[in-house]
Amino acid sequence: MAVFALIPAAGMGKRMGASINKQYLLLDGMPILARTLEVFERSPLLDGIFVVIPADEIPFCREQVVERHGFSKVRSIVAGGAERQQSVLNGLRDMEGTVGEDDVVLIHDGVRPFVTEEILDRAVAVAREHDGALVAVPAKDTVKMVENGIITATPPRETLWLAQTPQAFRYGVIRAAHEVADAERFLGTDDAMLVERLGRQVRIVLGDYRNVKITTPEDMVLAEAFIKEKLQ
Numbered sequence: 001m002a003v004f005a006l007i008p009a010a011g012m013g014k015r016m017g018a019s020i021n022k023q024y025l026l027l028d029g030m031p032i033l034a035r036t037l038e039v040f041e042r043s044p045l046l047d048g049i050f051v052v053i054p055a056d057e058i059p060f061c062r063e064q065v066v067e068r069h070g071f072s073k074v075r076s077i078v079a080g081g082a083e084r085q086q087s088v089l090n091g092l093r094d095m096e097g098t099v100g101e102d103d104v105v106l107i108h109d110g111v112r113p114f115v116t117e118e119i120l121d122r123a124v125a126v127a128r129e130h131d132g133a134l135v136a137v138p139a140k141d142t143v144k145m146v147e148n149g150i151i152t153a154t155p156p157r158e159t160l161w162l163a164q165t166p167q168a169f170r171y172g173v174i175r176a177a178h179e180v181a182d183a184e185r186f187l188g189t190d191d192a193m194l195v196e197r198l199g200r201q202v203r204i205v206l207g208d209y210r211n212v213k214i215t216t217p218e219d220m221v222l223a224e225a226f227i228k229e230k231l232q
């Protein structure tokens with residue numbers, strides 16, 4: 001059972017509002033995407049990495065991220081789609097012929113550079129035994145469901161977990177789940193959701209509160225602090 005990573009990095013970073021795409025913003029001199037790929041490159045568990053990038057950024061990404069940082073495990077860089085889900089599906093289709101049905105695929109946002117090798121190890125171990133593994137952290141705040149400005153429910157906090165990535169599955173399972181969602185025009189907000197809706201069980205794996213998705217400018221402030229802490 002080989003292990004591969006699929007890194008969707010084809011977003012436009014609209015909420016970041018930076019002059020360059022956020023995956024290339026520097027954290028202590030290194031692009032966010034390179035910091036993410038570095039963790040997968042280093043992990044002895046990983047056999048190969050597939051990256052998804054906006055079509056017009058593929059040459060830049062190959063030269064400035066993959067070749068410049070010597071990421072030898074990167075097998076392929078393909079173009080993404082309009083939504084994250086379409087980018088992941090493009091990546092899964094690109095894996096066909098290289099990745100076996102029972103191989104494990106770790107799907108991880110290109111803009112979550114604080115993932116650790118320990119998290120990858122935990123996710124792979126669970127994905128080998130179950131339909132899927134979702135890295136997540138327990139909610140720290142009380143969460144309200146709201147309609148038209150009025151609270152409709154307060155779910156018990158101990159049942160709420162915040163989904164991060166990686167989300168890990170056997171290739172056959174996640175490819176089928178994405179193909180079904182695509183055929184049914186169902187758009188989810190993460191990959192596990194597509195597997196859950198087929199009635200399959202995805203297990204929670206403990207993530208880390210530092211494993212943030214860099215989405216808005218405040219996340220860059222946090223990221224700078226986490227990098228400083230890491231380099232101390």
Ligand SMILES: Nc1ccn([C@@H]2O[C@H](COP(=O)(O)OP(=O)(O)OP(=O)(O)O)[C@@H](O)[C@H]2O)c(=O)n1
Nearest residue numbers: 008009010011012013014015082083084087110
């Ligand atoms: N069409 C898309 C949209 C997102 N992503 C990737 O999915 C991850 C999570 O997406 P998010 O952080 O929300 O990024 P953006 O879509 O770039 O952000 P925004 O919605 O602010 O434009 C990122 O690594 C992003 O590059 C992708 O591959 N293809």
Ligand SMILES: C[C@](O)(CO)[C@H](O)COP(=O)(O)O
Nearest residue numbers: 084109163164165189190213
């Ligand atoms: C997959 C994800 O990172 C889990 O938190 C998240 O759902 C992606 O968010 P996006 O706004 O769809 O990019």
